[in-house]
Amino acid sequence: MSEQSNKVERPLSPHLQVYRPQMTSVMSILHRATGYALSIGTIMVVWLLIAAASGPEAYAVFAKFAGSNIGLFLLLGWTVALFYHMCNGIRHFFWDMGYLFELKKAFRAGYVVLAMTVILTVWVWYCACPWS
């Protein structure tokens, strides 16, 4: 008994290994994953700016990498991650103001975020098509 009474009642997180993934929970962790990926992706911006400030040779090295297949692949990942994080960030703003908590609305807003991510990514790469 005395052992029990020293325990603090804290909320328990769902046990991930036995918890069925749902659209809402997967989208939640994706917000974190994209935020983390974008944070690492800032290195690309740092490289661009330092290279441009250093001179034509340094800039050429960056431009060659950015235009390579790996560079373009990273940039594609960057656009997907940014648009997902941006749209889902707006979903977060609604939650912070107390809206969209009803299960149906939370799901519907989630599908809007996923659709907007695809639409914006396709649109941007159509506008900036590197092969045109």
Next chain:
Amino acid sequence: MKLKWKDSRFDSQLGRAKGLGATGHGVDHWIHQRITAVANLPLMIWLVWSVVHHVAGASYEEFVAWQAQPLNAILMILSVVSVFYHAALGTQVIAEDYIHNEGLKFFKLIGIKLFFSATAIACVFSILKISFVG
């Protein structure tokens, strides 16, 4: 009788009076994450638009001429400051959630702050150099 959170040893009377919670920073971190998120929204729309129209495929001369314009320099500096601060706050939360070794966490949190401060300063210096010197 079960103890409630407010009676636990993690919440002393002085701590409760200060109202700053377990981190000692109250809700500042959360608020700053939102403020920078709101700022990021227009800034990232501008950045993507700019990359598509001015940066993608630009030669050295073209990029420097674009970046040197005052409005572009100002918006780029604002983007770097807002996004890097937002990223530092965000990655801090992730580290706090997943690193359970206090010593490791301590160094990771310092590393995050040093990394984003250093890269932000490097970016701002580079933008100013391009603007003033070319």
